[in-house]
Amino acid sequence: MVHSDLIKMLSQKTDSKIVLLVMDGLGGIRTNERPKTELELANIPNLNRLAKESLCGRIMPVSYGVTPGSGPAHFSLFGYDPTDDQIQIGRGVLEALGLDMKLQAGDVATRCNFATIDEKGLLTDRRAGRIPTEECVRLCELLSNKIKKIDDVKVIIRPGEQYRFVVVFRGKKLDGRIKDTDPQVTGVKALQAVANNAASKRMALIANKFIHKANQVLKGELKANSILMRGFSVLPNVPSMSERFNISPVCIASYPLYRGVASVVGMDVLHTGMEISDEFQTLKENWSKYDFFFIHIKKTDSYGEDGNPEGKMKILEEVDRHIPMLRELHPDVIMVTGDHSTPPPMKSHSWHPVPFMINSAVCSFDDAQGFNETECSKGQLGNFPSFYIMELALANAGKLKKFGA
C-alpha cells in the first residue's frame, strides 16, 4: 500500500485540535566563531519548558544533504513527499503566490522582466536598468488597461519589485510547458515562446500574441520598452489535506508566499497582520472554526538570511512570549518546528535537520531539557523526514484509527 493511502484510510474526524507552529529557517549550526546556536543562546523559557513536557527530535525536509526551497520544505511539513513530481511548484506560480495572487486550477503563471531593446529589437538590458518599483507599478497598470484578454484568455498582471512582474493567463486548456523567452544574454533578440509539447502549443500562441501587444504598448518607454517571460507554470494538482487527513486546516501567515503554498494543499487562509502578536491573535479568534492550525513565523528565516544571529534570537524570544497564550487555548496537540534550517553563519537555507517537538496528553516525554538542536537530538524521535510529522500529530490527536485487527 502507498503510505499516503494508508494514512488516508486510517484518518478519522474528531473534535481534537492540532497546532503546527512553524518558525521559518528555525535550525542553526555551531561554528568555531559561534559555538552556540541561536536557540541555545536565546532566552526562551516557555519553549524550553514545553520541550521538557514533549517528545523531541529533528526533522529532515528532503534528505540528509538536501537544502530545500520554501515550497518543498512546507509541503513536507504538511505531510506530502516533497520530491513527488506532482507537487513541484514552478517559478511563475511561486512568484504569483508570493504577490498574493489568487490562482485557480488551470491558470498559467509566468515571471516577467521589463527589459530594454534597441531600434533593431536587440536586448541591451535584461532588467530595464532596474527601474524603481513605482515605475513598475505604473507600467503594469498601463499594460493591464491595454491588454485585458488575448483571444478568449484573461490576462492578469501584477507588479513585483523593481523590474519584476507576474502575468497570469486564465482560460481553458492552457498548458504551462513553455520555454523561457529570456535568452539570458544581451545583444540578441528575445526568444519566442516555444511549446515543449503538443498540449502547450495553444499557450505558446497566446504568450507570443501577448508579447507582441506588450511591446507595442511599451514602444515609447525609455528603458522598459520590452518584456521577457520565464518560469511558465501551473498550480500543482494534489489532493487537499482535508481529503488526505480528514481535517479542516487553516493557515495563519503574514507573508504571501506561505499563504500561497498553504492554499495549494487546500488550507483556508485567514487574513492577519504583519506582527507575531497579530498571528497569535488571529489564532485565538478563529479557535472554534478549525481543527488544524498552521501558524507561520517568517522573520527567523529573514534574520538567518541576513547573517544576523541577534535578530534571529530576538524573534525566537518574541515567539516564546506567546507560548503561554497558545497553551491557554488547550490544543490537543502542539508541534513546534521549522520548515528548514537557515544558519546565520551560512546566510542561506541549509540541509541541517530542524529541531522538532510534539506535545499532547499521550506524547510521552523524553530527556530533552530544552528546545534547541542539541537537546532535540537527544530526544526519542531521533532524526526523521518532516513528512511524517502529520501522521504523528494525527495519532497524538486521536485522529488515526488502528491499522489491521
Place this chain on the structure above:
Amino acid sequence: MVHSDLIKMLSQKTDSKIVLLVMDGLGGIRTNERPKTELELANIPNLNRLAKESLCGRIMPVSYGVTPGSGPAHFSLFGYDPTDDQIQIGRGVLEALGLDMKLQAGDVATRCNFATIDEKGLLTDRRAGRIPTEECVRLCELLSNKIKKIDDVKVIIRPGEQYRFVVVFRGKKLDGRIKDTDPQVTGVKALQAVANNAASKRMALIANKFIHKANQVLKGELKANSILMRGFSVLPNVPSMSERFNISPVCIASYPLYRGVASVVGMDVLHTGMEISDEFQTLKENWSKYDFFFIHIKKTDSYGEDGNPEGKMKILEEVDRHIPMLRELHPDVIMVTGDHSTPPPMKSHSWHPVPFMINSAVCSFDDAQGFNETECSKGQLGNFPSFYIMELALANAGKLKKFGA
C-alpha cells in the same frame, strides 16, 4: 523523483575538495570478555580531536542486520544503493579485480579451480590437492601459451592463490549468464557450461571449447589435470560518480580489490605503495588534481578477520598519526569511517553500524567526545544508511544546489 536523479540534478562543480578516509572493517563490538572496542582502547588523539570538531553518527552499509561483502559495502559509501540489481558484482569479476586485472566493458570473468579427474573423467579432488601457488603460476603460463583465443574471443588467464585462477573472455556479444561447471561434489564429471538464456548461448559455446582445450593441455599433469569454472560475470554497468555527482574522484588503495571496485564507479586509480604512509604521501602529491579523494586502509579489516584486537589497534594508531598531515592539506570536507564492521571477537565482517564523522566549516559539531562506537552513537547524525554520506559530503562542500524555490 528517484532519489539519485534528485542528487544528480542538484550537483554542481566547485573548487572545493572532499576526502573520504575509509578504514576497512573499522567498527567493533563490546563483549563480556572485551568490554571495550578497539577504537575505545586505542590511543587515537588526532581522530578524537577531529570527532569533537565534527558531526558524528553511525552508518549502515545495507540494512540493520545485513553483513556486507566488500563490494556492496564500498558501493554504499560511494553513494550507490548496494541492493540495486544493476550494481551486483559477480564472483568472477570480484576475483579478477582482486588480482588487479583491468576489465573492460563486455568482458566475462570467471573464477576457476584446478581439479583432479580420474581416467573415466570423474572428479576426485575439486581443488587438485591444493597445489602450491608456484605450481598454479606454472600451469597458468602453460595454459596462456597454448590457448590465446577461442574463435574470435581473446582469453586472458591469471593465477591466484594455490589452486585458484581467473579466466577473462574478451570479445563481442558475450553474456555472463552461464551456470557453474563445478558440481560441488566428487565422483561425478564436471558439468558443461550451460547458458541461462538465449543471449548467453555463444558464451557457453566458447566456455565449453575452452574447457575442452584446457583439459587437453593439462592431460599429463599429476594433480591439476582438469579445471572447474564458476561465477561467470560481467562488470556492472552503472553511471560513474562523475556523472552522478559532478566530481572528479580518485582512489588511493594499496589492495587490488578496492582499486577494482573504485574503477567500477569510474574513479581514477592512483599507483601507491603498500604502507599507510605511502597512501597519505600519494594523497599529498595528487592534491591539486582531483576534488574527491577515496583513501582505503586495508589492515584494520585483516586484523579483525584474524581476531587480533591489538593488531587492529596498532593500525588505528598508525592512521591516527597521519591525521595532522591530512588536515594540513585543508580539505573542505573530511569524512572518516569504515565500509563495515569487522569485530575481532567475530573474526568476520558484521552488520554493526560503523562509526562515522564529517568535518567542514559548516558541519556543525555535536557532543560526541571521541571517535568510537559509543561516542559516534551520541552524535547528531544518528544511525543512517551509508549511501547518504555522499550527499552529505556534497552539501558540506557547497556542491549541492537548493531544491525547489
